[in-house]
Amino acid sequence: MSDQLKQRNRELSILNAIAHALNQSVNLDQALETALEKVAALLGLSTSWIWLMHEDTHQPYLAAAQNLPPVLRDNPSKMGGWCYCLDTYEKGDLKGAANVNVVACSRLKGLVEGTDGLQYHASIPLYAQDKKVGVLNVGSAEWRELSEEDLRLLNTVGDLMSIAIERARLYEKSVEIGAVDERFRLARELHDTLGQNLVAILMRLETLDALLDGNTDRKILSETVRDAIALARDNLEDARRAVLNLRAAPLENRTLIEALKTLGQNIGGAASVRVKSIGEHPLSIRIEASLYRMAQEALNNIAQHADAQKVLIELTSTPQYVQLVVEDDGRGFDPENVREDRYGLIGLNERAHLLGGSFAIESAPDRGTRLEIHIPLEREI
Template sequence: TNGAHVVVVAVPIIGPQSESLGTMAGMFRVGATSVSALYASIVKLRLEQEGVAYIVDGHGRVIYGTGGQHIGENFSDHEAVQNVLSGHDGSLRTRDRAGTVILASYAPVPGTNWGLVREEDWDALLASSISYRRFLLLLLALGVAVPALVVTLGVRRITQPIQDLIRAAQEVAGGHFGRSISAPTGDEIEELAEQFNAMSAQLEASYAQLEQKVTDRTRELATLNAIAEVVSQSLDLRQVLNAALDKTIELTQVEAGAAYCRVERGALQRVCVRGLPADVADRLALIEGAHNGEDAHPTVRRAADYLQDDVREALQQEAFHAIVGIPLVSRGQVLGAILLAECSERDFEADELTLLASIGQQIGVAVENAQLYERAEQAAAAAERSRLARDLHDAVTQTLFSASLIAEVLPRLWARNPDEGHRRLEELRQLTRGALAEMRTLLLELRPSALDEAQLGDLLRQLGESITGRARVPVYVTSQGHCDVPSEVKVALYRIAQEALNNVAKHSGAHEARIGLHCSESGVRIEIADDGCGFDMERIPINRLGLNIMRERAESAGATLEIDSAPGEGTRVHVHWAAP
């Protein structure tokens, strides 16, 4: 009635039939100093235990405040009040009217449009929960650290063996075989480690075997190279077998041996012996020769296995334990053998026998080369003897026969006709000089070094005299200057002149021939000319009359050759060698 603010509480009156009989209303004064049943009920709620609490009506006006504060004030602009009047409950961090940071909790009062708001100091709240926060942070740290530690240990348990495996694989790749690792994980990684260790052990064993094979192969190649070196130093059969036997004994480290070559009917003939009695070596040749004829592989026979008493006793007396037979093979043929005598009870492995077979083949090739060279020498000697016999028959023999006929009739011819006798005597002199020149030419062929020692002019004059004596064609030789030319050039020029004069004697029908030699510092010129029948250069093939041979000799000496001829006009051969 006096304009004071009150709170009206109305309670409906309901009849027995749920009809409304009226309303009972009570008014409570709103104020900090007011005493009423309403405030007594609110005080009983003990809202002021913590912080500040207040109740606002539907307009945001405070109708109750802790300690009577703010009663009657309008808090409608307060965010928490706005939320609660909107029918929401909850809390938010905000500031009070004094600007202090607070936590405002709010909730509507059921059955009314009022709202309850409680404000608590934010720092005070945090102070009470700081110990819990530390505890929570500790729990959080443990929650992060423990799983991380577990994961780290688990990952390391998995990755450490893998890293060990990688490092071990890298070492194996670098050549450190035999590397092993331990991974007691009880799973696939442990099985993988065991497989890796097995592989590494196999690689180590394989590498050791490979190194041994390389060492053995290097030793074998060195042995064969040493054998090849000594047997290639000569083409004399005896020297080859002597050197081969000495080197084989040295390389195989045996005490004695003998070398044989195969002769007629397949028998072995002793060429050389080392440390064995000669009679024992010969008896062994008879025994082993038959075996090597059938078996082209190295054999090892113990001394006690020989059926021949004398051989067995001789070997045992010399303390030889075994005889190793090495056939000398070339192109599938046994050309000889080397027998090695071993004193120790040594077992020859398959690899050693293979090496001995290779040694036998190496020496066999050298023996074959020596035999071929010897046969070639014999064939060359036979051919040279045949050529000399033919030259003697064609030249010297005929000349001497003519000279002997003239000598027989000369006394009677001289008595009847001195002038004819004098002419025949001159002819006899020319024949004898020609025969002497032919003999000297043949001696030059037998001793080629004489061509190097003689002067080129003397050689040409000797050729002229030999043609004069053989073909009765006078050959006039003129020489100018001193010829100092290399040996190979002098021989080539001599052979060209010899071929040209042979053509004069055989084909030209000339009455005379001339040789002109001109030597100077710039070179050598030779001209061979005759007054014979000549020939057509276009109709005579190059391989006729020795023309091709003369051209080849000139080219080999670095000289030029020119041939000028025509039918009925004779032939002229020009050779020019220019000094370098």
């Protein structure tokens, strides 16, 4: 094998390791530090660091660094604010796939001690399409001219980093959206159960208060009190269920099927819940969490309204789609003549459509209910 081919294989191996580090780590800062170490190894350079731009303020901040000279590493103030390379990037002078600038580091200007001999670095612009993401800097005490191959490799690394950074930011936004979605779900549940039951309890107590003023039969008074107590107990159970639904990380350290089985045991009511799995195609965290919440909402509805004896949760996963079916043998209802918010149907429909999927319901009085959520996986990025 020629030396050139060996070098090419080594470069591809390191690029693959960089891509793996950026794609596998949940912690973006840690992933960037690992990638920086491999960038230095790729080109035989001594140091590297990456600036990112705050999305809100568009101010630069040091996101990760590897083997900085002591004068920069030990003096945080030296690594704050704007500098020549960031100013150049902000003006757009670094834009362009072949435009990797080698500049004299303005943060080291006039310094000798603690610089480890570093004077110059190469700056690689990071973009997500036309959006400014940040700047990757690499340097070495004994600076050498970068070959066309070096420039190509650095731009490839920059592209990998830009994609990973933008994906991480989009994931953070999706988590925030999920938290808001959960608040809406809880608000709907509280309105549909706790709020309505509290109104019913209040009406019973007002009736009781009016009856106490007259010569009402004691049996009627007792029945009114018992009704109020029963409603209060139902309300307490609903409150406990709401708290259970909010427990953190239901999927943490568990598969989706395991989490669904636990969910069935906890909030299946008096019904016997069976969970069936067809296929084992891996799913994204977002889809797993959404499917779990949809099953949770469906089981809540069954426990509150269906009076079912048996419930089946069936999860089918293939490379093309995932399907969740929740079926019960309860009292059922006429879907055409019921408010959607009464059985949480709006929330289920919204969740399915947010994933590009569909939601269908089959039910009839005294014939049970079947909910079917179908999510295509080709849409996932």
